[in-house]
Amino acid sequence: xxxxxxxxxxxxxxxxxxxxxxxxxxxxxxxxxxxxxxxxxxxxxxxxxxxxxxxxxxxxxxxxxxxxxxxxxxxxxxxxxxxxxxxxxxxxxxxxxxxxxxxxxxxxxxxxxxxxxxxxxxxxxxxxxxxxxxxxxxxxxxxxxxxxxxxxxxxxxxxxxxxxxxxxxxxxxxxxxxxxxxxxxxxxxxxxxxxxxxxxxxxxxxxxxxxxxxxxxxxxxxxxxxxxxxxxxxxxxxxxxxxxxxxxxxxxxxxxxxxxxxxxxxxxxxxxxxxxxxxxxxxxxxxxxxxxxxxxxxxxxxxxx
Amino acid sequence: xxxxxxxxxxxxxxxxxxxxxxxxxxxxxxxxxxxxxxxxxxxxxxxxxxxxxxxxxxxxxxxxxxxxxxxxxxxxxxxxxxxxxxx
Numbered sequence: 510x511x512x513x514x515x516x517x518x519x520x521x522x523x524x525x526x527x528x529x530x531x532x533x534x535x536x537x538x539x540x541x542x543x544x545x546x547x548x549x550x551x552x553x554x555x556x557x558x559x560x561x562x563x564x565x566x567x568x569x570x571x572x573x574x575x576x577x578x579x580x581x582x583x584x585x586x587x588x589x590x591x592x593x594x595x596x597x598x599x600x601x602x603x604x605x606x607x608x609x610x611x612x613x614x615x616x617x618x619x620x621x622x623x624x625x626x627x628x629x630x631x632x633x634x635x636x637x638x639x640x641x642x643x644x645x646x647x648x649x650x651x652x653x654x655x656x657x658x659x660x661x662x663x664x665x666x667x668x669x670x671x672x673x674x675x676x677x678x679x680x681x682x683x684x685x686x687x688x689x690x691x692x693x694x695x696x697x698x699x700x701x702x703x704x705x706x707x708x709x710x711x712x713x714x715x716x717x718x719x720x721x722x723x724x725x726x727x728x729x730x731x732x733x734x735x736x737x738x739x740x741x742x743x744x745x746x747x748x749x750x751x752x753x754x755x756x757x758x759x760x761x762x763x764x765x766x767x768x769x770x771x772x773x774x775x776x777x778x779x780x781x782x783x784x785x786x787x788x789x790x791x792x793x794x795x796x797x798x799x800x801x802x803x804x805x806x807x808x809x810x811x812x813x814x
Numbered sequence: 815x816x817x818x819x820x821x822x823x824x825x826x827x828x829x830x831x832x833x834x835x836x837x838x839x840x841x842x843x844x845x846x847x848x849x850x851x852x853x854x855x856x857x858x859x860x861x862x863x864x865x866x867x868x869x870x871x872x873x874x875x876x877x878x879x880x881x882x883x884x885x886x887x888x889x890x891x892x893x894x895x896x897x898x899x900x901x
Binding site: 545546612742743745746747749750753793794796797800 | 880884888891895
């Protein structure tokens with residue numbers, strides 16, 4: 510049987526299952542009770558309020574702590590038991606380390622001296638974002654708004670949520686990077702030469718200098734501020750969109766529309782999308798964030814760009 | 815259009831217009847990145863067939879470009895969803 514016949518048969522089977530399901534269950538009409546945005550609502554578990562600032566422990570804090578703890582403990586564990594002949598785990602971590610050294614903090618992005626000094630920061634960012642992204646795809650019992658009973662105990666429903674699917678977390682990470690690369694640039698060159706180095710090379714010889722220099726400089730200022738937004742929103746939007754699509758395809762849409770027959774089709778899409786997210790996007794977004802950090806840090810101390 | 819006219823309450827009306835806006839916005843938002851991702855991979859194939867020995871270097875830049883471009887799809891999608899559910 511050729512591949513095409515197999516694919517056609519699978520499609521026909523899916524269609525038949527859907528039609529049969531529709532014949533049995535029919536349509537229940539639009540569901541107005543189910544609020545998809547509640548999946549991302551942060552409920553205070555342990556309320557801590559300092560004045561008007563809300564420092565409560567909630568779902569996002571739990572995910573942050575989990576990602577922190579797992580990153581630190583697994584990496585320290587692997588580092589403690591280094592062997593002459595590496596086992597599988599050590600090999601995997603060494604490959605990851607090689608990616609961090611040669612690609613992320615590589616000589617194309619950042620000069621060698623800076624790379625050595627900032628490697629712990631960039632590497633920790635990469636690993637932390639990688640861990641929190643991948644943790645975001647494991648269903649954990651954290652949905653306190655929705656519970657089910659098991660052996661007489663109310664257990665929160667399983668759901669997927671990631672610390673990086675929250676704009677505050679990615680914004681703090683981006684601000685950390687932003688402040689540190691400016692600080693490095695100012696410390697290396699001094700404030701005025703650093704601001705001058707934002708201008709592209711050859712600005713001294715352009716016509717109408719008195720007009721062009723402030724104009725280009727203001728564009729550069731805007732571009733530096735846009736870096737905060739692009740760095741934080743890229744990671745946040747990727748993770749949130751991934752989670753939303755998995756949520757909708759993995760059952761949310763069926764519940765909202767009230768047509769159970771849609772289930773088989775959306776489940777296939779959800780599975781494919783889940784694999785795409787876990788295999789490609791989770792790692793790639795961590796890689797991008799760390800690479801851009803290295804590029805910004807390298808650019809801040811480079812002679813001119 | 816029939817669906818819009820059939821809804822009587824102004825809230826229902828606003829919601830359906832928002833839903834259409836979300837669909838159109840997110841859909842239009844995929845055009846640019848779609849072109850961009852295709853362009854990146856096309857150029858990568860071109861570059862590697864010309865200089866196969868540069869493959870490793872090109873591949874790492876390729877993923878950087880891919881992720882930067884692909885994220886733009888989600889900008890449109892996420893801001894549409896934020897406007898739909900929270901606006």
